[in-house]
Amino acid sequence: MAHEARQYDRVVSETPFARRSLITITLLFLLVILVLPLAAVFTEAFRKGVPAFLESLGDPETFSAIRLTLLVAGISVPLNLVFGVAAAWAIAKFEFKGKALLSTLIDLPFSVSPVISGLVFVMLFGAQGYFGEYLQQAGVQIIFAVPGLVLATIFVTFPFVARELIPLMQEQGSADEEAALSLGASGWQTFWHVTLPNIKWGLLYGVLLCNARAMGEFGAVSVVSGHIRGQTNTMPLQVEILYNEYNFVAAFAVATLLALLALVTLVLKSVLEYRYSDELSASRRH
Numbered sequence: 001m002a003h004e005a006r007q008y009d010r011v012v013s014e015t016p017f018a019r020r021s022l023i024t025i026t027l028l029f030l031l032v033i034l035v036l037p038l039a040a041v042f043t044e045a046f047r048k049g050v051p052a053f054l055e056s057l058g059d060p061e062t063f064s065a066i067r068l069t070l071l072v073a074g075i076s077v078p079l080n081l082v083f084g085v086a087a088a089w090a091i092a093k094f095e096f097k098g099k100a101l102l103s104t105l106i107d108l109p110f111s112v113s114p115v116i117s118g119l120v121f122v123m124l125f126g127a128q129g130y131f132g133e134y135l136q137q138a139g140v141q142i143i144f145a146v147p148g149l150v151l152a153t154i155f156v157t158f159p160f161v162a163r164e165l166i167p168l169m170q171e172q173g174s175a176d177e178e179a180a181l182s183l184g185a186s187g188w189q190t191f192w193h194v195t196l197p198n199i200k201w202g203l204l205y206g207v208l209l210c211n212a213r214a215m216g217e218f219g220a221v222s223v224v225s226g227h228i229r230g231q232t233n234t235m236p237l238q239v240e241i242l243y244n245e246y247n248f249v250a251a252f253a254v255a256t257l258l259a260l261l262a263l264v265t266l267v268l269k270s271v272l273e274y275r276y277s278d279e280l281s282a283s284r285r286h
Contacts, residue, residue, distance in 0.1 A: 056250035065238035084161025092169035118223025144226035152220035164206035
């Protein structure tokens with residue numbers, strides 16, 4: 001038995017050289033892909049000093065882009081939260097016809113290019129689209145306006161909340177909800193006092209990822225925005241415009257806000273992953 005154990009250790013244990021090589025490769029990869037680009041962004045943003053950086057962020061068009069980004073995220077994320085909870089509850093707690101189709105459709109934005117999704121909305125709601133004539137008669141503008149940005153953002157971000165909650169709710173099962181209902185709780189009371197506390201960390205994790213994608217989305221909103229300065233440009237689009245105009249300090253100043261969002265998201269993601277893993281482990285024990 002001892003001989004077999006020693007053979008097993010030799011098979012599964014890496015040599016010190018292999019461990020050092022793997023660690024070195026990983027660190028070099030992170031340095032080139034993550035650290036150096038972030039350092040370049042902050043270096044270029046502050047190349048002409050803090051006053052130039054603050055002046056760039058205070059530009060009316062840039063401020064409009066920041067405000068629009070927050071508005072679009074503030075609308076799309078809560079809507080995706082409601083959809084994600086409803087979809088996860090339906091898939092995890094019930095059996096019905098079309099369940100597999102619904103699960104597949106939730107993954108659709110992961111397999112469709114954001115540019116294609118933006119083009120679809122243009123084909124539907126643009127001036128020459130299927131509903132364009134009716135929208136013009138009603139005085140409603142979707143494409144090249146805030147509603148189009150919101151629709152495109154919702155499409156590319158709606159899987160995040162649902163995909164975080166579905167496996168968690170499937171692991172937990174329906175025993176707690178059934179017990180609450182048997183004790184006389186209403187459906188609403190069961191959701192607020194049983195289901196929601198059980199999924200809170202997974203829900204926050206999904207919302208965090210959804211918000212990060214919503215604020216950083218480029219492809220879909222680029223198609224439906226029309227790049228109207230001060231009106232339909234979000235922060236990623238404003239970075240592109242400023243960079244193409246060789247206004248590098250202003251471009252990288254806006255980019256630092258997106259980079260800071262990414263860093264904050266990374267920190268919060270790590271915290272929530274820790275709590276989320278504890279929640280999954282607890283659900284498995286029960």
